[in-house]
Amino acid sequence: xxxxxxxxxxxxxxxxxxxxxxxxxxxxxxxxxxxxxxxxxxxxxxxxxxxxxxxxxxxxxxxxxxxxxxxxxxxxxxxxxxxx
Numbered sequence: 001x002x003x004x005x006x007x008x009x010x011x012x013x014x015x016x017x018x019x020x021x022x023x024x025x026x027x028x029x030x031x032x033x034x035x036x037x038x039x040x041x042x043x044x045x046x047x048x049x050x051x052x053x054x055x056x057x058x059x060x061x062x063x064x065x066x067x068x069x070x071x072x073x074x075x076x077x078x079x080x081x082x083x084x
Contacts, residue, residue, distance in 0.1 A: 014077075021076035028072060029065040036061020 040057025044050055073079065 018076045021072050022078075025069050025072045025076070028068040032065035032068055033058065033061040036064065 037054060037058040040054035040060075043053040043057070047053070
């Protein structure tokens with residue numbers, strides 16, 4: 001049994017793990033924006049400041065979405081030197 005045959009199952013597990021992390025990037029981005037916008041909308045409704053807090057919290061949600069996207073991309077191994 002050569003070294004290539006030994007690495008095959010581990011390689012498949014790593015690929016599946018990376019795929020799982022990559023598939024959660026988009027959902028995390030969208031949910032961050034929705035949660036931020038929803039919180040802003042609720043606070044606007046509570047304080048009567050119609051669009052102001054919705055817009056501010058939507059921007060916070062977008063920033064959190066990008067932060068999560070970078071985190072998941074690092075976890076998925078997109079930035080690894082091995083993948084080039």
